[in-house]
Amino acid sequence: MKSIIKMAMATTLLTSVASTSFAEEVKLGVFLGFTGAIESIVADMGPAAELAIKEVSESGAFLDGSTVVGVRGDTTCTDAAVAVAAAERLITSDNVNAIVGGDCSGVTTAALQNVAVPNGIVMVSPSATSPALSTVEDNGLFFRTAPSDARQGKIVTDILMERGVKSIALTYTNNDYGKGLSDSIKTNYEAAGGKVTIVAAHEDGKGDYSAEVGALASAGGDVLVVAGYIDQGGKAVIQGSLDAGAFETFYLPDGMVGDPLPLAIGEDLNGSYGAHPGTDSAGAATFADMAKANGFKAGPFAGEAYDSAALILLAMQAAGSSDSAKLKDKVFDVANAPGEKIFPGELAKALKILKDGGEIDYVGASAVELIGAGESAGNYREIEIKDKAVTTVKYR
Amino acid sequence: MEFLNAMAILANYVIVPGLAYGSQLALGALGVTLVYGVLRFSNFAHGETMSMGAMFAILFLWLFKSMGVSIAPLPTVLLALVPAIICAAVYILITDRVVYRFYRIQKAVPTILVVVSTGIMFVTNGLIRFVIGPDDRSIGDGARFVMKAREFKNWTGLDVGIAIKTSQVITVITAVVLVVALFWFLEKTKTGKSMRAYADNENLALLSGIDPEKVVRITWLLVAVLATVAGTLYGLDKSYKPFTFLQLLLPIFASAIIGGIGSPLGAIVGGFIVAFSEILITFAFKGFFTRLVPDDFAPEGLVQLLSTDYKFAVSFAILVIVLIIMPTGIFKGRTL
Numbered sequence: 001m002k003s004i005i006k007m008a009m010a011t012t013l014l015t016s017v018a019s020t021s022f023a024e025e026v027k028l029g030v031f032l033g034f035t036g037a038i039e040s041i042v043a044d045m046g047p048a049a050e051l052a053i054k055e056v057s058e059s060g061a062f063l064d065g066s067t068v069v070g071v072r073g074d075t076t077c078t079d080a081a082v083a084v085a086a087a088e089r090l091i092t093s094d095n096v097n098a099i100v101g102g103d104c105s106g107v108t109t110a111a112l113q114n115v116a117v118p119n120g121i122v123m124v125s126p127s128a129t130s131p132a133l134s135t136v137e138d139n140g141l142f143f144r145t146a147p148s149d150a151r152q153g154k155i156v157t158d159i160l161m162e163r164g165v166k167s168i169a170l171t172y173t174n175n176d177y178g179k180g181l182s183d184s185i186k187t188n189y190e191a192a193g194g195k196v197t198i199v200a201a202h203e204d205g206k207g208d209y210s211a212e213v214g215a216l217a218s219a220g221g222d223v224l225v226v227a228g229y230i231d232q233g234g235k236a237v238i239q240g241s242l243d244a245g246a247f248e249t250f251y252l253p254d255g256m257v258g259d260p261l262p263l264a265i266g267e268d269l270n271g272s273y274g275a276h277p278g279t280d281s282a283g284a285a286t287f288a289d290m291a292k293a294n295g296f297k298a299g300p301f302a303g304e305a306y307d308s309a310a311l312i313l314l315a316m317q318a319a320g321s322s323d324s325a326k327l328k329d330k331v332f333d334v335a336n337a338p339g340e341k342i343f344p345g346e347l348a349k350a351l352k353i354l355k356d357g358g359e360i361d362y363v364g365a366s367a368v369e370l371i372g373a374g375e376s377a378g379n380y381r382e383i384e385i386k387d388k389a390v391t392t393v394k395y396r
Numbered sequence: 397m398e399f400l401n402a403m404a405i406l407a408n409y410v411i412v413p414g415l416a417y418g419s420q421l422a423l424g425a426l427g428v429t430l431v432y433g434v435l436r437f438s439n440f441a442h443g444e445t446m447s448m449g450a451m452f453a454i455l456f457l458w459l460f461k462s463m464g465v466s467i468a469p470l471p472t473v474l475l476a477l478v479p480a481i482i483c484a485a486v487y488i489l490i491t492d493r494v495v496y497r498f499y500r501i502q503k504a505v506p507t508i509l510v511v512v513s514t515g516i517m518f519v520t521n522g523l524i525r526f527v528i529g530p531d532d533r534s535i536g537d538g539a540r541f542v543m544k545a546r547e548f549k550n551w552t553g554l555d556v557g558i559a560i561k562t563s564q565v566i567t568v569i570t571a572v573v574l575v576v577a578l579f580w581f582l583e584k585t586k587t588g589k590s591m592r593a594y595a596d597n598e599n600l601a602l603l604s605g606i607d608p609e610k611v612v613r614i615t616w617l618l619v620a621v622l623a624t625v626a627g628t629l630y631g632l633d634k635s636y637k638p639f640t641f642l643q644l645l646l647p648i649f650a651s652a653i654i655g656g657i658g659s660p661l662g663a664i665v666g667g668f669i670v671a672f673s674e675i676l677i678t679f680a681f682k683g684f685f686t687r688l689v690p691d692d693f694a695p696e697g698l699v700q701l702l703s704t705d706y707k708f709a710v711s712f713a714i715l716v717i718v719l720i721i722m723p724t725g726i727f728k729g730r731t732l
Binding site: 035174198200201202203205206207208210211212213214215217218219220231236243244245264 | 405408409410413417530532534541544545546548549557559561630634635637639640643644674675678679680681682683684698700703704705707
């Protein structure tokens with residue numbers, strides 16, 4: 001009898017401990033391609049996500065004074081097997097509560113389906129843009145602060161049409177991202193009355209692209225659209241085309257926009273243009289300043305990375321729990337209206353509002369507005385290469 | 397005029413890159429063929445040896461750059477070739493002393509040596525990544541072009557340009573010089589003759605007093621020269637990326653086998669055959685024919701035999717065809 005009473009007392013004690021939710025250490029996986037095809041972009045995305053984590057952790061207002069740490073995992077951007085293993089480690093060995101990432105569409109899909117969904121862990125990707133991710137079976141666990149490429153195809157077409165381009169040659173990196181984007185560009189551009197002379201894939205990581213360039217050149221076209229990666233085949237195809245005099249103007253989709261490209265290729269790239277997700281909302285400028293103060297650049301997808309981490313943490317606060325199963329239902333609530341608008345650097349304020357039972361509308365660095373299956377509606381920054389630098393034309 | 401334009405297209409996209417690529421393959425295949433001829437095994441580590449040599453060249457290039465040495469308008473990396481060859485030779489001789497020699501004394505069958513060379517390939521690959529990392533590096537400096545496409549257009553008035561890169565010219569010239577020197581060495585010098593004797597009949601060569609270890613050493617030294625030059629030229633022409641040398645192994649072996657493995661002349665011919673077939677079979681001839689035939693007959697499609705995705709399949713296909721039809725290759729090498 002005595003032991004039963006003891007048992008009961010112990011149980012009551014335990015439950016009371018659990019329900020008052022003492023401060024804990026929340027872990028957030030930062031699951032990006034720190035090495036591989038887009039490492040030069042991730043160099044800014046990783047610190048951006050970690051900045052949001054630090055901001056929330058140091059606010060003291062998060063889940064009764066809980067702290068947050070980021071745990072890095074490497075997607076490699078292209079190698080699904082490595083990415084799945086890294087996600088497995090984050091979830092089962094590091095016990096992360098949710099994941100910021102992955103970055104490239106193929107590895108993100110693989111990690112989501114093989115690891116995150118079976119383990120019930122929320123993933124918020126800052127940069128996976130494949131249209132296939134809109135319809136993937138995700139049990140409501142997957143969100144992204146980047147728009148789907150289905151939307152990017154429309155933007156590409158608008159920009160090309162405004163500039164009076166009648167025909168394009170199209171090359172894409174042979175994976176989910178490249179294929180999805182090129183399909184979307186082709187469909188949209190042809191529907192708008194443009195002519196696509198050739199759609200040719202290129203493999204990343206090869207030494208020689210002269211055959212690809214030869215085929216593209218033979219098909220011709222006013223502009224070459226390169227739906228590839230900046231550190232990989234995409235750059236090599238552009239260099240090869242310029243060397244051979246095949247094309248003079250290039251359209252650069254999101255994976256190709258970045259300062260290293262004009263620096264590597266030089267003056268010949270001047271006059272080429274493109275667009276990548278970006279916004280002129282007040283948040284973007286604030287974020288750029290914050291990035292500068294913390295020693296990184298507000299490069300492509302860096303704002304989205306910050307927003308991804310912030311969304312997860314705010315959803316945790318709204319749910320009052322760091323559990324993925326609970327926070328997934330709050331992501332839409334914190335991201336969209338109604339509520340007070342939250343810009344970068346105001347995470348502490350947002351946490352306080354949520355704690356007091358108020359509502360927020362997270363705007364963040366990339367003007368987040370979630371639609372459909374949990375993806376950003378999308379704002380794009382149209383750029384043009386001038387004097388070996390990426391310059392803004394306008395936002396759309 | 398249209399005829400000239402069509403020819404310019406062919407020259408720009410097929411002939412110029414084909415010549416440069418063919419020279420690179422020929423140099424690689426020569427190395428493979430030498431090892432096969434003299435040491436009697438297929439050296440799968442050859443691609444990585446090329447990469448290793450190129451890596452040394454890059455390390456010395458950085459050293460020279462930091463010292464402010466330059467031989468503009470030629471790329472400085474040419475100067476770095478000499479110390480790089482010495483380093484690569486030392487590395488190869490160490491692998492021979494530590495690994496291959498053991499199996500040679502045991503008179504191991506060629507199949508075992510192939511597996512051994514695969515092991516060396518992986519170790520070398522790891523060392524390279526350890527030292528220089530897997531990144532893509534551009535190693536050219538000095539003048540990039542001998543003739544720019546735009547200059548050619550202005551000069552001739554054609555609407556298709558021909559671009560000739562400095563690296564392509566250097567590649568072809570170096571390959572010719574190296575091949576001539578190699579042939580002179582094999583045909584005219586006493587050491588070269590003893591190598592050929594050893595390759596022809598090992599026992600008879602031993603009876604005539606030829607030192608086998610010396611022959612082996614000389615062979616590896618030649619391989620070091622060929623591999624370093626081939627690897628560096630490939631890196632200079634495209635860009636240096638350690639991963640790509642593994643992919644290069646297939647076309648290199650195809651070149652050696654097509655020409656007749658063990659035959660140096662065959663390696664060169666094989667290199668150009670593989671290079672031109674890869675480019676011609678995957679080239680889209682639309683632009684070429686559009687300019688040659690009257691407008692009404694201009695092709696709608698791309699006139700491309702195979703999509704560029706299948707570039708490497710071309711080497712495979714040629715390899716299979718040659719092995720079926722004439723297993724000894726064009727210049728009557730050995731059968732595999």
